[in-house]
Amino acid sequence: MAMSYKDGGKMGCMDNGKYVRYTPEQVEALERLYHDCPKPSSIRRQQLIRECPILSNIEPKQIKVWFQNRRCREKQRKEASRLQAVNRKLTAMNKLLMEENDRLQKQVSQLVHENSYFRQHTPNPSLPAKDTSCESVVTSGQHQVASLNPPRDASPAGLLSIAEETLAEFLSKATGTAVEWVQMPGMKPGPDSIGIIAISHGCAGVAARACGLVGLEPTRVAEIVKDRPSWFRECRAVDVMNVLPTANGGTIELLYMQLYAPTTLAPPRDFWLLRYTSVLEDGSLVVCERSLKSGPSMPPVQHFVRAEMLPSGYLIRPCDGGGSIIHIVDHMDLEACSVPEVLRPLYESPKVLAQKTTMAALRQLKQIAQESSQTNSSVNGWGRRPAALRALSQRLSRGFNEAVNGFTDEGWSVIGDSMDDVTITVNSSADKLMGLNLTFSNGFAPVSNVVLCAKASMLLQNVPPAILLRFLREHRSEWADNNIDAYLAAAVKVGPCSARVGGFGGQVILPLAHTIEHEEFMEVIKLEGLGHSPEDAIVPRDIFLLQLCSGMDENAVGTCAELIFAPIDASFADDAPLLPSGFRIIPLDSTKEASSPNRTLDLASALEIGPAGTTKASTDQSGNSTCARSVMTIAFEFGIESHMQEHVASMARNYVRGIIASVQRVALALSPSHIGSQVGLRTPLGTPEAQTLARWICQSYRCYMGVELLKLNSEGNESILKNLWHHTDAIICCSMKAMPVFTFANQAGLDMLETTLVSLQDITLEKIFDDSGRKTLCSEFPQIMQQGFGSLQGGICISSMGRPVSYERAVAWKVLNEEENAHCICFVFINWSFV
Secondary structure (H helix, E strand, O other): OOOOOOOOOOEEEEEOOEEEEOOHHHHHHHHHHHHHOOOOOHHHHHHHHHHOHHHOOOOHHHHHHHHHHHHHHHHHHHHHHHHHHHHHHHHHHHHHHHHHHHHHHHHHHHHHHHHHHHHHOOOOOOOOOOOOOOOOOOOOOOOOOOOOOOOOOOOHHHHHHHHHHHHHHHHHHHOOOOOOEEEOOOOOOOOOOOOEEEEEOOOOOEEEEEEEEEOOOHHHHHHHHHOHHHOOOOEEEEEEEEEEEOOOOOEEEEEEEEEOOOOOOOOOEEEEEEEEEEEOOOOOEEEEEEEOOOOOOOOOOOOOEEOEEOOEEEEEEEOOOOOEEEEEEEEEEOOHHHOOHHHHHHHHOHHHHHHHHHHHHHHHHHHHHHHHHOOOOOOOHHHOOHHHHHHHHHHHHHHHHHHHHOOHHHOEEEEOOOOOOOEEEEEOOHHHHHHHOOOOOOOOOOOOOEEEEEEEEEEEEOOOHHHHHHHHHHOHHHOOOHHHHHHHHHOOOOOOOOOEEOOOOOEEEEEEEEOHHHOEEEEEEEEEEEEEOOOOOOOEEEEEEEEEEEOOOOOOOOOOEEEEEEEEOOOOOOOOOOOOEEEEEEEOOOOOOOOOOOHHHHHHHHOOEOOOOOEOOOOOOOOOOOOOEEEEEEEEEEEEOHHHHHHHHHHHHHHHHHHHHHHHHHHHHHOHHHHHHHHOOOOOOOOHHHHHHHHHHHHHHHHHHOOOOOOOOOOOHHHHHHHHHOOOOEEEEEOOOOOOEEEEEOHHHHHHHOOOHHHHOOOEHHHHEOHHHHHHHHHHHHHHHHHOEEEEEEEEEEOOOOOEEEEEEEEEEEEEOOOOOEEEEEEEEEOOEEO
């Protein structure tokens, strides 16, 4: 039956061969139902006709067609909006790339000029003064204020002179050639990238630059970047000491900023800064900063190392069609000589500065822009909006930094020997305890009156931080003590009860949210049956941990990997007390680790010691190993009662030492040099068992299907395993049990399930399918068991991280061993992709 829609779909059904318009009341009723249920079933459509008499003259089939067209229009609207956004982004990126090309051409011209000068003059000439009048497409036309003898006093005129000089120097770095910029390794510009990222080469200090498009107005962007503690996790505080308005409508601020030390082995930094905010002639907004070495002074602060910020800042241009184009420059001298030599790469690497500061600002802007663009602010895990989850992650990170640094002005003091391998600090200040358990106004007395922290740092050799952190996250039982987990959880329980230790019943990961590019994600860890209920009851209770994970991308250069967690009450209130503990792993070398994305797949065999004392391990396919170093910092906080301080301090010290021993054992197993020294150049699963399984899989497939699964150049077992491992389709094996669990997967299978071979056995077959997939599996499984093979229609399965994965179709077959007995069932998911 034909229909015509006009003026937003108000044409109705045919009546006696003529088109009839829907009345406004009918459209309103249909729209209400559409917003509640865009795809109603036939029963729901019949119910709608009964509930709304105004729709009684419309046939159910016509209502079905209305909803089909309404969904089509909604899809077209969203697609048009998406394409417009992509077009705006491409236009802005094109503008950025043209400006970058212009800057590079000027740099080439300058180098050619300098080369010509050297050729025409005698050796050791003194170079002519650098002409900055044409260095920047932004500074052209700007008044150059760097006079030969500018005033350097504390008067407004002196500060304005410093501010204008800072502005000119910052602009010459942001869009000019004052610094030689090179592309950040692994960061290629494009419409889907975070932006254009560059790092300095051969300049004083370390510098990083970023250019990107954000969907926020310039004033909002300036407001966010000025609030440095909200996006720079190492920033402890920024105090505005004085504010001076300028005649041109700008603002000069004197700031005192403190940064946390990332590890217990280094002192924290502080800065005495001038910040200048102004508007350029072309309407661009500029926020620039530099350290003050003359004029007003700030006396040194005990325990802090005074670092220097060279002219840095943010150039924010309004973008056609809305949003802003932002140029970020960070240029610092972090006084690397004040830390042990092994840690100096942290303070001398522009890549590290780019990752933790420059790119952090850009990610924060993009995250907030993404949240603002959503018409209805989405509610994520456990009913939390993105801003609330972001605040929780900041609280976790800040609490961990406070524990690592242990500032005396926050109430921390060292007990015992400060030169011990594990440092113990305590804090009984009211502010710390209020943050722990006095925020709940339920009438119960506080459980703890002292917070104790055990912390230590260790050097790791030749193990990628992302791989080690992934193992710590996925295999908590390898290092965690159930007694300690229950003790930590007891600190956040309000009321006159205490937690008793019970048997470990399992770990359940409940994802909460991801940030831009999945650089950071939060989750709730549910430790099932870990503690007992009060009064020595036998019934176990679950313990919940709020967990923050970051730095899981092995391909990112200079990324700090963190796993920070805190016990939470089951109510998970917004003001829930947080007592963070965890791990921070910081790479010290700039050498990129050439490792397999799933090195942990070998850990089970690598940790198993054979009868001859040799380690059963396999190695990375590349066989390459580097001498990458990293420093791990561990900190655990306990809420205790003061009379138990000495006892808990001894327990905590031994616990952290035990964790260090566990981490060293795991790091040794994950080390490519250790693995390579055992078995040489072999495939990722270089054990004879794995090679045999690969041969069985291929032989059984050929037996049942009559075709080859792999295209092999040779018949060797290693060649079969290598080709199977790198097959583009996901190949996964499961056991022949009543509740099948996975036992093997190739690289594509691990990627699809977002897991490793070590944790693959924790996933059951039915867990990866949605309801429709489970029904199909139940109907096809008897056929697979009877005739030995079967096929599943395309559908959706779920990864271990909860992400939907579509596949075109799946084929299953029995894997037979040498005696032709069923060893397992193998599935191949063809043309899979994340939805």
